[in-house]
Amino acid sequence: MFMFSALLIPVTEAPKNTKEVDLAAAFEAYCDMVYRLAFIRTGNVADAEDILSEVFLRLVKNKNKIDGDEHLKNWLIRVTINCSNTLFKRLKRRGEVELTENSGFDVIKEDAVLPAVLSLPENQKIIVYMYYYEGYSVEEIAGILGIPSGTVKSRLARARDKLKIKLSNEF
Amino acid sequence: MFKEKFKAEVDNIKLPEKTKALVLDSMERAVLRQPIKIKVRRLKLTAAVAAMVAICLVAVSVFEIYNKYPQNMNVIKTPSGIIINDEPEANIDGLKRPANYDEVYELFDNSVIEFESDAVVDDGFTEEDAMSDETPQSAAQSNSANFSGGIGNKGDTEVGTNSTTQQKPTTNTVTTPETEFSETNTQVEGVDESDIVKTDGNYIYILKTATNKVVIAKPNNGKIIKTATLALTEQHLNGHYINYDEMYVNSNMLIAVGNTYSANGIPRAVADFYSLENPEAPKHINTLSQTGNVVSSRISNGVLYMFSTQNYSAFTVDKQNPKTYLPFISTKDKEEPILSSNIYLFGTEKDSSQTYLVSCSMKIKTAEFITAKAVMGGGEEIFTNEKSVYVVRKFLNQNNDDNSAIYKTKIVRFEIGKNGTLSPIAVGEVKGTVLNQFSMAESDDGYFRIVTTAQKRTGLKYNNLYILNSRLKLTGRIENLAPDEKIYSARLSGDIGYFVTYREVDPLFAVDLRNPNNPKILSKLKIPGFSNYLHPYGDGLLLGIGKDSNDRGLIKLSMFNVKDPKNVTQKHKKVLSETYATINKNHKAALISVSKNLIGFAVGYDAKYYLFSYSSKGFVQKAVLKSPSYFADYNRGLFIGNYLYLCSYEGIKSYNLTTLKPVDSVSFGI
Numbered sequence: 001m002f003m004f005s006a007l008l009i010p011v012t013e014a015p016k017n018t019k020e021v022d023l024a025a026a027f028e029a030y031c032d033m034v035y036r037l038a039f040i041r042t043g044n045v046a047d048a049e050d051i052l053s054e055v056f057l058r059l060v061k062n063k064n065k066i067d068g069d070e071h072l073k074n075w076l077i078r079v080t081i082n083c084s085n086t087l088f089k090r091l092k093r094r095g096e097v098e099l100t101e102n103s104g105f106d107v108i109k110e111d112a113v114l115p116a117v118l119s120l121p122e123n124q125k126i127i128v129y130m131y132y133y134e135g136y137s138v139e140e141i142a143g144i145l146g147i148p149s150g151t152v153k154s155r156l157a158r159a160r161d162k163l164k165i166k167l168s169n170e171f
Numbered sequence: 172m173f174k175e176k177f178k179a180e181v182d183n184i185k186l187p188e189k190t191k192a193l194v195l196d197s198m199e200r201a202v203l204r205q206p207i208k209i210k211v212r213r214l215k216l217t218a219a220v221a222a223m224v225a226i227c228l229v230a231v232s233v234f235e236i237y238n239k240y241p242q243n244m245n246v247i248k249t250p251s252g253i254i255i256n257d258e259p260e261a262n263i264d265g266l267k268r269p270a271n272y273d274e275v276y277e278l279f280d281n282s283v284i285e286f287e288s289d290a291v292v293d294d295g296f297t298e299e300d301a302m303s304d305e306t307p308q309s310a311a312q313s314n315s316a317n318f319s320g321g322i323g324n325k326g327d328t329e330v331g332t333n334s335t336t337q338q339k340p341t342t343n344t345v346t347t348p349e350t351e352f353s354e355t356n357t358q359v360e361g362v363d364e365s366d367i368v369k370t371d372g373n374y375i376y377i378l379k380t381a382t383n384k385v386v387i388a389k390p391n392n393g394k395i396i397k398t399a400t401l402a403l404t405e406q407h408l409n410g411h412y413i414n415y416d417e418m419y420v421n422s423n424m425l426i427a428v429g430n431t432y433s434a435n436g437i438p439r440a441v442a443d444f445y446s447l448e449n450p451e452a453p454k455h456i457n458t459l460s461q462t463g464n465v466v467s468s469r470i471s472n473g474v475l476y477m478f479s480t481q482n483y484s485a486f487t488v489d490k491q492n493p494k495t496y497l498p499f500i501s502t503k504d505k506e507e508p509i510l511s512s513n514i515y516l517f518g519t520e521k522d523s524s525q526t527y528l529v530s531c532s533m534k535i536k537t538a539e540f541i542t543a544k545a546v547m548g549g550g551e552e553i554f555t556n557e558k559s560v561y562v563v564r565k566f567l568n569q570n571n572d573d574n575s576a577i578y579k580t581k582i583v584r585f586e587i588g589k590n591g592t593l594s595p596i597a598v599g600e601v602k603g604t605v606l607n608q609f610s611m612a613e614s615d616d617g618y619f620r621i622v623t624t625a626q627k628r629t630g631l632k633y634n635n636l637y638i639l640n641s642r643l644k645l646t647g648r649i650e651n652l653a654p655d656e657k658i659y660s661a662r663l664s665g666d667i668g669y670f671v672t673y674r675e676v677d678p679l680f681a682v683d684l685r686n687p688n689n690p691k692i693l694s695k696l697k698i699p700g701f702s703n704y705l706h707p708y709g710d711g712l713l714l715g716i717g718k719d720s721n722d723r724g725l726i727k728l729s730m731f732n733v734k735d736p737k738n739v740t741q742k743h744k745k746v747l748s749e750t751y752a753t754i755n756k757n758h759k760a761a762l763i764s765v766s767k768n769l770i771g772f773a774v775g776y777d778a779k780y781y782l783f784s785y786s787s788k789g790f791v792q793k794a795v796l797k798s799p800s801y802f803a804d805y806n807r808g809l810f811i812g813n814y815l816y817l818c819s820y821e822g823i824k825s826y827n828l829t830t831l832k833p834v835d836s837v838s839f840g841i
Contacts, residue, residue, distance in 0.1 A: 035184070044805065046381035128177075132177050
C-alpha cells in the first residue's frame with residue numbers, strides 16, 4: 001500500500017557490539033557439551049540434534065548479549081535445558097539433520113551405566129551429568145540452574161541412591 | 172568406578188561430523204538473515220481516512236472475489252476444480268451462514284485501528300523464544316512421569332483413556348485367510364486413527380518424523396527385510412516446509428499427516444497421499460491441505476476426516492488479502508478459499524480474534540476433497556464414529572452471574588453423509604472440560620455422552636456426566652460427582668459406562684446409560700491409585716492401566732470384574748517397578764488383543780517392552796523384551812501371525828510369540 005510505505009521512517013542499525021561472541025569458536029568448543037546434555041535429557045539422537053540446532057541458532061540471535069566464556073557456557077546449558085523442556089520436536093526443521101550409524105548406542109554393554117542414568121527423573125539426570133561428567137561443583141551447578149545448593153545436594157544424593165540400586169556393584 | 176564408566180560412555184556420545192557441518196551451515200544462514208532492526212512509527216489513522224481507504228479496498232476486492240468465486244450454494248465443482256461433491260444443508264441454531272465474503276470480513280471490525288509504536292520487524296523468532304532465553308528455568312520443573320512425547324501431547328492433563336464398547340470389545344485384530352495381524356489400538360472399531368507405526372499384515376510402515384521419510388519393511392515369519400524408504404513431500408505450495416507427525420495405511424493408500432510451519436504465513440494441516448499398489452514403490456497421488464493447525468483426523472469407510480483450527484486477528488486482517496481472514500483449502504498446486512456458504516459464523520459474537528474449525532473430508536483412493544467447511548469457534552478434541560463427528564473445545568465462562576464453572580465446553584456435531592460428506596448439524600454446551608477423546612461417545616441410538624471435570628469459582632472441582640440428543644439438547648445428567656477430584660479415564664459406549672476420578676483414591680464409577688433421560692450411578696469402587704486407560708477384556712472383565720499412587724507412582728495393571736455393574740470389584744492387580752509408560756497418556760501405544768490374550772506396552776528410557784497375559788490367577792508377565800528405541804514413546808508393538816514386531820524409527824526387533832525368543836533385528840540408519 002503506497003500510502004503506508006511513505007510513512008515508514010527507518011532508523012540506522014544499532015552500533016556493533018565489540019563484545020560479540022565468536023560463533024564458530026563457541027560452536028567448536030561447546031557443540032559436544034550441548035549435544036550430550038540434550039541427549040541425556042531426551043534419550044534419543046534425533047531430538048538431541050534438533051535441540052543442538054535450536055540452541056546455537058538462538059546463540060546467533062543473542063550473540064550480543066553474552067559476556068565472556070563462563071557466561072557463554074552457563075547460557076548454553078540453561079538454553080539447552082529450556083529447549084528440551086519445551087519439547088522442541090514440533091518446531092520447523094532448518095535443513096536436513098540426518099541420523100548416522102555412529103550414534104554409539106547400538107553397542108551398549110551389559111554392565112553399562114548410561115541406561116541407568118537415563119532412567120533417572122529429569123531433575124536428577126542433569127545434575128548427575130553436570131557433576132560427574134562436566135565436573136562442576138555443587139555450588140556451580142546451583143548457580144547455573146538457579147536453584148539452592150541444598151536442592152542440588154539432595155537431588156544428587158537421591159540420584160546416587162537410585163543408581164546404587166540399579167547398578168548394585170558400581171557405587 | 173561409576174564416574175569412570177559414566178565418563179567413558181558419555182564420551183562415546185559423539186556429534187557426527189555431518190550434523191556439525193549442517194548446524195554450522197544453518198548458523199551461517201541465520202547470521203545472514205538477521206534483519207536491520209527498524210523502528211517504525213506508524214500514524215494513527217483517523218476514522219475518516221480509514222473509512223475512505225476501506226471503501227476503496229472493499230469495492231476493489233469484492234469485485235475481484237465475487238468474480239473469482241461465485242457464491243452458488245449448490246456448486247458441485249469449484250472453479251479451480253478442487254471440490255468434487257458437496258451437499259447444501261439447512262442452517263443450524265446459533266450459527267449463521269454468510270451470503271458472501273464481505274459478511275465474513277465484517278467480523279473483523281477494523282474501521283479504526285491504532286498501531287502500537289516501536290514495533291520491531293519479525294525476524295522469525297517468537298516473543299516466547301526471546302523470554303525463555305533470559306529466565307533460567309530449573310531442571311526441576313519437569314519430572315519423568317510428566318515427560319511428554321511429541322505425538323498427541325496435550326497440555327496439562329496427559330493421561331489417556333480408552334473406551335471400547337462393553338458389548339463388542341475391540342481387539343483390533345484382522346483375520347485374513349493367511350495371517351491375523353494387529354492394528355492400531357483405536358477408540359471405535361472401524362474408525363482408524365493415525366499413528367507412527369502401521370501395518371497391513373504384509374508390510375510394516377514406520378514414520379521417521381525427523382527426516383520426513385517412511386521406512387517400509389517386509390516381515391516374513393519373524394524375518395525382517397527393509398525394502399524401501401519413501402521420502403514424503405517436503406514443501407507445500409509457497410515452499411512452506413512440512414512436519415509430519417503420524418500416518419495412516421488404509422484403503423491401499425498411505426497418508427502422512429502433518430503441519431506446515433512458517434513464521435510469517437498461515438500454517439496448514441497437510442495430508443500427503445500415496446498409492447500402495449506397489450508397496451515397495453509407493454506412488455505420490457496428491458497433497459491436500461487446509462489452513463490451520465491439526466486438531467485431529469479419522470478415517471472411516473474410505474474417507475479421511477481432517478479438522479484444524481486457525482485464528483485470525485482484527486489486527487492483522489487485510490481486506491485485500493483474503494488469506495488473512497478466510498480459511499483456504501489446497502491441492503499440491505491449487506488453492507482457494509472455502510465457499511462463503513460453507514462458513515458458519517456465530518450470529519452475534521464479534522471480537523477481535525476469530526478461530527475457525529476447518530472441517531474437511533477427502534476421498535482417500537482418489538485424494539480429492541469431498542467437503543470443505545469452516546465453523547467459527549475452533550476445536551480441541553474429537554470423537555468420531557461411522558455416523559457423526561463431535562468436536563469440542565473449552566471456553567471461559569464469562570457470565571459473571573454463573574459461578575458454577577470457570578470453563579465450559581462447546582460441542583459441534585457433524586453428520587457424516589453417505590458419500591463421506593460432512594454437515595454441521597448442531598451446537599451445544601456443557602459445564603467443565605473433557606480429558607481427551609475418551610471422555611465422549613455416541614450410543615448406537617444416537618445419544619451423545621460426555622464426562623467433564625468442572626471447577627467452581629471457589630476452586631472446588633467436581634465431575635459430571637451429560638447425555639445429549641442428536642441436536643445436542645441435554646436429555647439427562649448427573650452432576651457434582653466426586654468433589655475435589657478430576658477425571659482420569661472413561662469408557663462411555665455401550666449400556667454401562669465407566670469412568671475414573673482421582674485425587675487420593677480412585678473411584679471407578681459404573682453408570683447405567685440405557686435411559687438417556689435418566690443416567691444412574693450403579694457402583695463406585697474405591698481403590699488406591701488410578702487408571703489412565705480402560706479396555707474391556709472379554710466377558711465381564713475390564714482392564715485398567717494406570718498408577719498405584721500419584722502421577723509419579725509406579726505403573727499398575729488392574730483387572731476389574733464388571734459382570735455385575737452394581738458390584739464392581741478389582742479381581743487382580745500388578746504393580747511394576749517402572750514409573751513411565753507411554754500408555755498412560757496415549758492409548759495408541761498399547762498392544763491389546765483379547766483373542767490372543769496379550770497386553771503389551773513400552774516403558775521408560777531403557778528400551779523395555781513389557782508383555783503380559785491374564786489368567787484366572789492374575790496377570791502373567793510373559794517377558795520383558797528389548798525394543799528398538801530407548802525412549803518408550805517411540806516404540807510400538809504389533810503382531811503378524813505368530814510373530815511380535817517391536818518397531819520404532821530406529822529399527823525393528825522381532826520375537827516368536829510362543830517362545831518369546833528373538834528372531835531378527837534390523838536397524839534403520841539414515
